[in-house]
Amino acid sequence: MGIELREVSKTFELKNRRVEALKQTDLSIKDGEIFGLIGFSGAGKSTLLRLINLLERPTSGSVIVNGVVLDGLSEKELRARRQKIGMIFQQFNLIESKTVYENIEFVLKASKYDRSKMADRVNELLELVGLTDKKHSWPKNLSGGQKQRVGIARALANEPEVLLCDEATSALDPDTTKNILKLLKKINHDLGITIVLITHEMEVIKEVADRVGVMSDGEIIETNDVYSIFSHPQHDVTKGFVQDIYDFVIPSHIRETDSSQVITIKFLDENAEANYVNQLYRHFDLDISILNGRIEYINGMPLGFLMLHVQGDSGEIGNLRAFIAESKGIEEAEIYE
Template identity: 55%
Template sequence: MIEVKNLVKIYETKKGCVTGVDQVSLTVKKGEVYGIVGYSGAGKSSLIRCLNLLEKPTSGEIHIDGVELTTLSKTELRKARLKIGMIFQHFHLVSAKTVSENIAFALKAAGLPKAKIHDRVTELLDMVGLSDKKDVYPAQLSGGQKQRVGIARALANNPSVLLCDEATSALDPSTTKSILSLLKKINSELGITIVLITHEMEVVKTICDRMAVMQDGKIIEEGDVYEVFANPKQSLTKDFVNSILQFELPERLLEERQGKLIKIYFQGEIAEQGVISDVFQTFKVRGNILHGKIEYIQDIPLGIFIMEITGEQVEMDRAIAYIAARTKNLEVIDDAA
């Protein structure tokens, strides 16, 4: 488990002091995947680098598996860091060493007996799907393969925590998907707690159990991923969610509307029920779906549909009231009637 209490990181610059992390407190449960999302400059990189003391906090506490890192001596901290793996956006591989040598370096640094290093490297290469690349150099690898080496190196000493600093930002969408699948597999099979930072909500949606949104060094919203997507509270969180779930209708579709334009949010099992078809069978209205989308977050459906309902005023009102009662979330966005 990771517990952060009142963490502050202040940088001294020529122009004065800059607060990178501002009184952040959070708890990451053992074995979960926790995402921290924010735009550039939000403080998320500073926060994650404080978790293993690559950045020394100005104040606050960091507890990992019951150990308060900020109180440790240099020797104790080196030992504690063996249980905290980290992967980086730009891989940080040693270009003059082969794939095997890059991974073995972490094992040698930890003092693993030479006789055991070969077997452990072989095991790690198999885990990340690079058994056939053990003797090649980083320059001969694709971006996704380089990140797999980075993951293998981070796992070398059997950490209990894996920190991911924008681990997929330099990768194309297809490769990102494969890396996220690998991380989810590692989390599931090894029980490793994963903390990742990103500016991409798609990453959070795909892999995380819980999440936090950072802005100006502070955590402004936190919760279960599905709940944050379904009911974002802060304007920045809504912007992030909109990048995944929302859409703008072309102006031509908004012209010459004759009925009511409504936006319907379907959450959970209701998204898989025939609410709209029931409306057309029950009320004397017509409907025209202009846009719609269903995303599956943590295997739970979350849908948004925009549609126009036409008919007599009374029937439209009754139909809308019925949909609102079934979905618990409906918004009339234009009422030409």
């Protein structure tokens, strides 16, 4: 189960040129996970997302959602399946002439929801997204975060199995973004809905995703769990996206020579840190001072950095580097400036 793209591609034929928005791609998204897709503008993220509910028809390949091959369906069958795939957008897409309540009700009416149960369902959705007190408000009187909550309630109205989020927090300030991401996490956890979320912000991925695909130029160039993407980015584009946490500046008074070197180490293991520096002091006949340190938590797992200034015999510094290379859960970090 989950979402499968098999050899899917999408080419747009324009008057004077063709755009390969998605080159031939295989992708598996597991049932119940939060999968993030990150990439610059124009990378093909929205196209990929729209292929999942067949708002775009693939040029080639197959889209399979929870075992159903979507590209084999008639328009009518597809419409029914699409109700099981909710979608939210950066621009919220609310109907301005309808209240919060009516915006949600509208979706249920369109899907021929049982009328006698409709009011209960709308109220239940309002409760879920924390908007019960805004029930009769108009969209123009809502904050961005509240508008997106209406968008989420609407997307969940028909009890979807999958929720697609296209830059859903890109129009929101950082605090509101955090709250909306928290709500998405809750929905994923409590309702077991698979979420595919696209963003150009690594912060969003770090906050909410289990796994991530990095897109560039119509291709998914790297896929991994979020911790591995941060701790061991492979592709240059990926390194660019995670560079904030690797961004240490070497103090200007420090001159690097054979006998004076800056070494930044990365801790992948919990609790290793304090004890490890003690070991370095004990084992090596070197002057070691700490220039900088930081710890990031990614899905609750620590990723630590420690920038050291090491002075002494260059051979002994080489021994220290070799020791670091052999230590479990510890690596010398490449600094991306």
